[in-house]
Amino acid sequence: YELHIKADVALRELLFSMDLPKYVFTNADAKHAAICLRLLGIEDAFQGVFHFENLHELADAAGIDTPEHPAVVCKPSHRAYELVFAKIGVPASEVLFFDDSMRNVKAAQEVGAMTVLVGTSEKKAGADLSMLDLHALPKMLPELIDQPGLIKEVAPGHEHENMIEVGDTC
Template sequence: MDTAAHRMVGVKYECLLFDMDDTLYPLSSGLNLACRKNIIDYMLEHLHIEESEVPKMCLDLYKEYGTTMAGLKVIGHEFDNDEFHAYAHGRLPYEKLKHDPVLRNLLLSMPQRKIIFTNADRAHAVKVLNRLGLEDCFEGIICFETLNPAKEIDHMDECYSSHSQILCKPSVEAFEAAIRIANVDPKKTIFFDDSVRNVASGKAAGLHTVIVGHSDLVPGADHALNSIHNIKEALPEIWEIEESNPQKMIQPPSEAMVLA
């Protein structure tokens, strides 16, 4: 995998952070809806929550805590994280995702470091990237396990502390952790996401931001893309070389990066 660590470049931006679900592929794929159904089924079958309460609870927890999973933990439900992810993602219709050679060529033509930043677990992220044919387009994946390690790791103490709840987007703390883990300068990093609140938090953390799947700007967004495929028309500066700084070397990732 080409990390771009050795490239001598003079670009305005040094790193591109991409959300994955409903950003690298369209919401119309149906995976989002299927995932929500799986989460509701898990709440019914494994947590034994009253059926009449589940749909509203699922939505309210998502809005309040970033993910329904995070919210369930906060309100006192105990369950295994891996089991939850396996249930929510293990039965998704991944076959609906097809290779995307257009996006692949766009990504490979970008001189910057490219990193996935998702709330999902690593297994899901790898499956999605493989289905899209983008598995070798990214330097690494910052995912659920990256932000919520099973145990403390000494050399990552700066990035991780003992959290009483799950660390995830849209919390600004999650963005700040991702910035440290990826070892990037937020002022030279662009963040792409389909979520309005994630974009707002990314901006609060100092990142340049792009809302994907929207034709108009939303609060905190610097750019808006109807589709990730419109990236070159909307942000040509990604490919532009700054002649005044032709020997700038992009910094390599920190050891905390979870590689796909």
């Protein structure tokens, strides 16, 4: 891992500058997710990490994944997004979802999330916005703020109404 993933101080500063709850949602297992986040230096920048194991715990609790009817619940399954959004306690319409996979972005958009495709600046059908990398986020903020219903005043006690969901890019 260490040969391919290096600490990203600029990304860390960017994440900590954003006064919104942030979550990682990855199809990777817990160990891989933890290693990637640690090597990037951002393991403490998120309120939670949804990975293969705990997503299946959510599916078990919801009665989706049972011994009689085993299921693999992960992105881009609509049910996977619904489980994660329910767990963090917000409707999809209040989630800003970033991912480098077009199929994951498209699925998140289909369930109602605002989506950003990472890895290209070219606008793609199925993504609300596109950006070359997460470092471009400060430049994109005016465009994000102009999206209907995404940014709004939050009354005390309703701080979780605007969420940022970061898909896996490692």
